[in-house]
Each structure stands twice: as C-alpha cells, then as structure tokens.
Amino acid sequence: MHIDLTGIPIVSIITFLPLAGALIVGVVPRRFEGAMKAIALGTALATWVASLVLLAAYSTSSGGFQFTETTQWIPIFGINYTIAVDGLSVALVVLTTTLTWISILASFGPIKTRMKEYLISFLILEVGMLGVFVALDLFLFYVFWEVVLVPMYLIIGIWGGANRIYATIKFVLYTLVGSLLMLVAILGTAYAYQSATGTWNGAFDYFTLRAHGFDTTLQAFAFLAFALAFAIKVPMFPFHTWLPDAHVEAPTAGSVILAGVLLKLGGYGLIRFAVPMYPDAAQRFAILFIALSVIAIIYGAIVALRQTDLKKLVAYSSVSHMGFVTLGIFVSVLIPVGVAGREQGMQGAILQMVNHGLITGALFLLVGVIYERTHDRAIAKMGGLGAPTPVYAAIFGFFVFASVGLPGLSGFVGEFLVFVGAYAYNPWVAAVSAFVMIFAAAYLLWMVQRVLFGQVSEFLAGLGHHLTDIRPVEILTLAPLGALVVVLGLVPGLILGLIDGSVTDVLASVHAALVAGIQR
C-alpha cells in the first residue's frame, strides 16, 4: 500500500495538531469538563491516526529523510524551520502519539483538579516531543527540546505527589544544566561553521553541519556538551538521580510519558546529532560511554533490587534498561566496518528505546491502577493481589515478563542485539552486562512475589470492596501496549526494517570520519 502525501505538510500537521487541540481546550469554559476531555483525547487520537498515516506513507525502500519541509525562520543567522522524518523519527513519533493518547485517557480518573491546565500541558508536551523527533535545524531542535521541559515541570509540580516541588525543581534544574550546555554547543558549532565558511547560511542546518567536518577540538567540546545533555535525559549513570524522584512524585500519566518518551529524547539526540555531527569525538569518547552504560545496566538493576516503592523500582529498572540504549549506540560507533555486530548494536539500541517505552509505560500505568485503589505504593504493604484481582495480576505478570526480557515479547530482541554488538566489540563487555539477566529476573520476580503472591496482606484486606479488579477503561489503556509488545516480539522486523536506513546512515558518517582521519 502506498499513500501519496505530496503537497501535504504531514509532519507539521502531526507536530502542531496537539497545539490546536490545546488552544481549543483553552477557550472551552471550565464547567464543560467533559468537552475538554473529549477534545483533548480526540486531538491526541487524531494525531495518532495522522502518525500512522505517516508510518504507512514512509517508504522504507527509498529510506532517508522524507516529507521534508523547509522555510526560512531567522535568515540573518541561517536559521530555518526544517523538519523531516526518517525511519528512526517515524518510529519514535508513533511511539509518542500512541503513549500520549493512552496517557490522556488514563488521566481522566486520577486527575481531580485543574483538568483544563492539565490537558493543555499534556498537549503542549506532545508538541515538544514530536518536534524534537522531526526537527533538523539545530536551533529549532533546541526550541522544541525546551518546550518539553515546561509542561513536564508543571505536570510534576502541580499534579504530583507530596514531595513534588523538590522533585520537579530537581528535574528542571538538572535538565536545564544539560540543555544550556547543549545550547552553547549549538552556538559554538554554528560560530565555528561561520568562521570557517564566512557565511551563516546553513550554520544551523543538520545536513550542512554533518557534511562540514569540524576540527577535533570543537568536536570534543561540542560532543561532550551535547552528550551530557542527552546523558542526563537518558539518564546515564551518574546523572540518573533526578529520575526516581521525578517518577515517584509525577502523576501516573506523567510517569508514563517521562519513561516512555522523555528518556528517548536522550537516546535519539545521541543517534541523530551527537554521533553523526561529531563522529571523531564520538569515537574518541565512546569507551567512556560504554563503561558508564555497563555500570548503569548492572548498577540500576542492583539498586532496583533494594527499592521499597513500586515506582522507584520501575524507575531504577529504567536506568538499567536505558543502559542498553547507550551501550548499543557506542559499541556500534567503535566496531569497524565489515566486522559482524556493527549495525546490530545500534539497531538493538533503537529497538530497545521503543520497547522500553511500551513496557515501562505499561508498568507505570499498572502501578497507577493499584495506587488508585490503595493510595500507596509501598511494596511491603502489598501481597496476594493474585486472588482478589486476578485479571490485574495476569496483566501485571505479562508486562513484568516483558520487562524481564522474555523472548516472544518485545523486550528480548532489542536487548539481545545490543548484547551481540557488545560481544563483537569486546566479549567482556557483553559478559559483564549479561549478568543483568539474573538481576532483572531477581528484582522483578521478587516484586511479583511480594505484590501478587502470598496471602492477601492486612493492608489490602482492610480496603475491603475498594480493592476492585482492573476496570475496562484501564484495560483499554493497557491493551494496545500489550498487543504491540506481542506483535513486536514476534515480528521485530516491523521496526528493524524501518530503522535500518537510519542506522546505516549514522554509521556511514562515523566510518567516513575514520577514513578521513586516516588520510589526514
């Protein structure tokens, strides 16, 4: 099936559709809460459908960037409004639109105050996230990157838990440090380009800058600034401590988006910008990032083992799982052309991003379901949920095993491809990180044992009839994620085929830099 979208600015439509929704919600009087919810959900669904159209229309056989739109924005500095999508973008755009409508639907119950502001925040958040994944002008990218920050700051700070102010300020300051460094790097890169070529034209253009080839000093400086911003977002060890705090305090839907999409901004940034724009520096510093990734994988899992709060446990599992993303990216950077495993690491990393979004998103929804009923997340107070809430327990178990990396469900293939890349780079890297297979099983199954198995705890028994099994609307939020987890587990080719071109493209830049370096 081929859909022809010639002449339709489909990427812009997808990106700004939620903004239109936000504006409409803004003018609806506060008393029509139902209408606001319907508009927000409708917009999110429409965006989702539009992104599916994009997915169908994107031609994997031609590959590369498609549906490009370029307009001058700040001509004096050569800043343009340039957006386009390649396979990687498409995959993450669809992930974002899917998780957004699910999050909005999942918010209707738990959010009791300021629904209007909440919905507007969420829709603007979506604009920012989508923009990051499609922007190909560095300044535009930076703008979208910052747009994401504000609504998330509000979502945690206003609708969060008891300690929300601390968490949200920590989140904002931490991220801001990184993004300011990134801004400096963007400006520095543009300035270096201008001084080398004498023109601002293309100084912020992704393709121009990638083709330019900067000297190693600028590369080192800019790469580290970029990479730090992304590393904070991923988050990589040791920049991860904002994450558990933010997750614990964020409302359920906030956690879903935080884990499902926001963390991916970091991985996306590394693959899209940091590595191909500064390939020499990427190779130079890759070993550092590989070491930090391996630490994150094991360390996150061990810390997760000791958590007493369900959300914190899932948050630390994210640190561990996202370690695979950075590991996969940087082993691919270092494996020479022609050696088996070179592409597989980065392919696995991207697959892992999508799968982590689906699985961890679902786990946060599931924690939210139980929190709705108990107003508690302490693992010690749970126990024996299998008997009173069997359907909930079954769904919970399903996603736990997806997170454990059970083959046949989506988490497995991505992780395994990263392992293959890691092994090809250095068997010891794979050997050390593979121990996460044991730790992941340990922290997740120990949680299952304490939450689902055993006798019904006194605390839960005390809730009486409030302890109801999962409701249809809650199942509706989880069913699409479950279906995707199964489908992508059995046919990961759906994603792999999409991203293949992106991986080849990025690694070609790395290789070209290597060759150029040798010639110098």
Next chain:
Amino acid sequence: MTVNEQLIPLIPLLPILGFAFTAFAGRRIGRFAFLIPLLLVIASWAIAMGVVYTQLTGGYGEAGATVALWTWVPAGRFTVEVAFHVDNLTACLLIVVTTIGMLVHLYSVGYMAHDPGRWRFFAYLNLFMFSMLLLVLASDFLVVFAAWELVGLSSYILIGFWYPRRSAALAAKKAFIVNRVGDVGFALGIMAIWVALGTLDIATVNERIGTLQPLTISLIAFLVFCGAVGKSAQFPLHVWLPDAMEGPTPVSALIHAATMVNAGVYLVARTATIYAHAPEMMVLVAAIGTFTAILAASIAFTQTDIKRVLAYSTLSQLGYMFAAFGVGAFTASIFHLMTHGFFKGLLFLGSGSVIHAVHDEQDMNKMGGLWRKIPVTHWTMLIGTLALSGIPPLAGFFSKDQILGESFILGFYWVWGIGLLVAIMTAFYMFRLMGKTFYGSPSAYAKSIWESIHEGPWTMLLPLVLLAIPSVFIGAALGLPLADPLIKQWLLPVFEGAETTLAREVPEYQLFGIDGALIIVSVAAATLGAVVSAWLFGLFRTRTRPAAVERATASSRVTRFLYRASLNKWWFDDLYDLLFIRIGGRVADAIVWFDVHVVDGTVNGTGTVVSGTGRILRRVQTGRVQNYALGIAFGLVVMAGAYLFMASR
C-alpha cells in the same frame, strides 16, 4: 504411511492455541475447561506420532524435514528464521514429550478435579507443551533460546501455581533465577557463535564449527554447557529442582522429571559436533554429570518427602546422561533420557497418586503398608522402581548398562566406577522409598485415615498403566540387539559427524567377553542395593528393621557426618543463602547507600551551593528569568573561554 511435513508446525501450535483459548475463556467455561487443552494435546500427539514414524522410516529423506515459517529477526546480517526441523534426535524427543505430556494432561483431569484454579492449570500446561515442543523442533539457536526461556516461564508459573503459599512462591522464583544464571552462559554462547560464524542455524553451525580456533570452540562449548547445567539442574545449579516440587505433582512429573529438565541433555546432544571439537569440555561435562549423580543420590538417601526423593533421583539420573555424553556415549545418553522420561514420569505420577490417597501428605514417615489399599499405584510404582534400579529386562537396565558399559570400554574408569556406586545407591533409595511408602506396617497417621485411603479416578490410573508399559518394554525395544541396538541405528546419522571427529576406537561387542561381564557387574550392583534396602525397609509383608538403620548411621563419626550431610543436602542451600542473599544483600545495600549519599548527595550538594550563591546574587538580580539569563551568560563565557583556550593550544 507418511505424514505431510507441512503438518509439523501444528505439533507446537495446537497447544499454544489451547493456551490462548483457555487463558481468555477458561474461567467462564469452568469445570470442563480441561477439555480443549486435553483434546489439542492429544491431536498434537497424534500428528507427532505420524511425523516420528515417517521420519524414522526415512519418509522425509536423509536430511529430515524442515518447515520454515517466518524471519523472526531480520537485523542485517543477523537473521533468525523460525523454522522447524525434524531429524531422528528430535523424533526421539517428540516421542517422550508428546506421549508423557498427553498422559499428564489426562492424569491432571483427575488430580486437579477439586482445585478451583484448574482452568489456569490446563492453560499453563498447554503453554508448557508449546514451549517444550518448540525447543525440540527449532532449527536456530536463538529460537531454541526463546523456547528455553519459555519453558522456564511455564515452569515458574506452574511451580508457583498455588501462589498464596509462600513456599511455592519462593520456589518458583528460585527456579527461574537459578536457571537464569545458566542462561547467561547460554546467551553468551549464542553471541559467541554468531560473532564467530555469522549464523545461528544449528545445522550450519555444526558443520562449520571445526573451522574456528580451538579456544573459541572450547569457549562456545563451555558457555552452551552453562545453559544445560541450569536447565538440567546439574551441580552447582542443582538447588532449584528439589524446591520445584512445590508445584502440583503432575507438573513435577512432566516438567521436572520427564521433559524440561532433559532440555540440557538435548542441547548438548544437538551440539555434539561442537563438543567433539572440544574434548576437554566433554571431560568437564562428564565430571559435572558424574559428580551430580553421586551427590544427588547421596542426598536421596535420607529425604523423607516422597517427591523430594524422586527429585534428587532425577538430578542423579540426569547426571548419568551428562556423564554418558561426556565420555562420548552420545546414543546412550539420549537412550537414558527416553527410558528415564517414561519411568520417572510414572514414578512421579505414582507419588501423586499416593499423596492423593493419603490426603495431601508427602512425608513417607506418615505412610507405610499402603500396597494393599492402592494396588494399582503400588504395582506400577514397583515397575518404575525396578526400571529405575536397572533390573533386567526393564527399561532402565538397557540404557544404564549402555552408559556404564561404554564408559568402561572407552576408558573412563572413574565414570564407570562412580556410576556403578550410584547404581547401588539408586536401587537402595528407591527400595527405601517403596518400603517406607508401601510396605511394613502403617504409621499412626496412615492408620488414622486408613478407611478413607483409596485409589484415584480412572483418569489417574490409566496414565500410570500406560506409562508402566513403556517402562517395561521400551528398553528392550530400543536396546536390542545388544551389539547393535535399534536406538543406535536411529541416532547414527545424528551423531555420525561428532563420532567421526572424536575418532574413538570402539572394539567389537563381546557378549561373552568384557561387555557381558560388565552387564553382570551392573546387574549385581543394582540387585545388591535393592536387596539390602528391602531387608532394611521391607518388601510386601517382610519385617522392617529401623533399629538396624539407626545403628548403621550412628556407628561411626564418618557415618554420622555423612548422615547429617545427606540430610542437609551438603549445605548447598545454606552456602548460597550466605553468599547471595546475605553477603550479596549487604553489597546491594552498600550500592544503594552510595547512590543515595554519594551520587545523589553530590547533586543535592551542588544544588545547595548553587542556591546559596543564588541567595547572594539575588541582592543584585531578582527573579528567576534573570537568574537563568545570568546562568546562560556565565556559562557562555566559561565555555567560550574554555574553547578559545583549547583551540589556541
């Protein structure tokens, strides 16, 4: 008769359909939820039998049958096909898995009749059948690994079937995690294979493995063996299997005796060519197997839980299979896998029948004299015991004799010697089990419920009888003629390559020479164990001698130590608890402390410093935005300075 090879995918697919259907609709169907899973497993069995027959009579040709379904992982050069391959080895496994699987399903209809969650039970059983069949049919290492994990999952949910019980929940978790330790090795082995050879297709790997460096081959063999050690519960990962007895007894019979635990043996057999190129790894396999065999047998001596005795026996017998594989007696290893599957499945189902009869009691000290009350269970279990002990002409005799005989002929005298000792021990602890359960006088508990002790329904008895038949005959059917048994003819094409590589000289079979003598020795060993045990623990109406048992254990410091060691399972559980739970837990605590106080402490400390600075700056600058602006400006200056500094050098 030939069965079209296109039907092969149905063998695993029917059970997974049963799982999907029952998982979603089973609760509503209620009492008769077993029907669909049972019928599908029977259908799967029927197709499998047709396929096996066709394969073993050469209907699929030399290379066997292959059916490709779809490309699971198309990641550039990393390509994994989901394809099913049937050769004679798979055929042997199909016989065991589908037959015992079907009979266990039937048995469970009766055994689980009063359990409110029985629909769940049948769904899980079907999931297991799918996973196990996928494991033996898959033609690619990664698909085998997938099935490997899926049987692990099935095992987990079935051990934890009675999840409100804490011990069941703990045992399930332990089984999965300990298995994962081995899986790490297996997974790394798969990575090593792909990085070295660029393919994960098992046949291709077996073909090309010889082109690699010896060290790489050894590494691959070692890593793959790690997986086998976990799944087949060999030392040092044997600790999960006895605890797994927390699962319902049909599960113990099917998964933890007859099928899943064989997966490790199957895996090494499937990759025999790799091991043939790494002879030192084969010695390791033989050593681990032999050691597990005697370790587990020694523990089985003193256990009083009927299922645990059988569990340790399973460990021990799996040890035999690995020992056989390690010495190069590949066929004997698979032969024992098959015979053991039948008689151990029988023994477990029999133990379930006993437990059912005495109202869910598993302690043999509370049984005794039951042979009159549950005769069918008794007689079939006696057949199983004789078969396991290696008494001719029952099944176990043939396969065990092949293992011991070939170990001796191939010069592995230590394997033979220890194996012989284990044979004595096996007969001993099995007749101890029979004596304590069925013979002697009833215990006080048994007397108190004497009137209500009765056999289970026909659905439970029929599988016992149907398993007793192969327990008697399958050994003779496959193990004769002794000089060139049928099983050897079957498996010759499978192991030909590995045997050629090993190039071991096997002398002509001499029934009236060394081979005959070895048979006599092993039969004598089994008889010795059985007779001593029967003298101590009774046989039918003969009297028991508990005083003699006590005197024997208390006779010296050595025997007292051995008794305590056996009773405490050589303290492995305590050791692992100390190492991984206590010490490991401390390490984890230390890491968490580091995370909170050092990593996050630095962050918050920075925050404090910055906000302190901010308080000072606020006298000049008010408001957030300006602060940020200042920060940006300040950062810009610092960065630009750093850049200029670096660029100027």
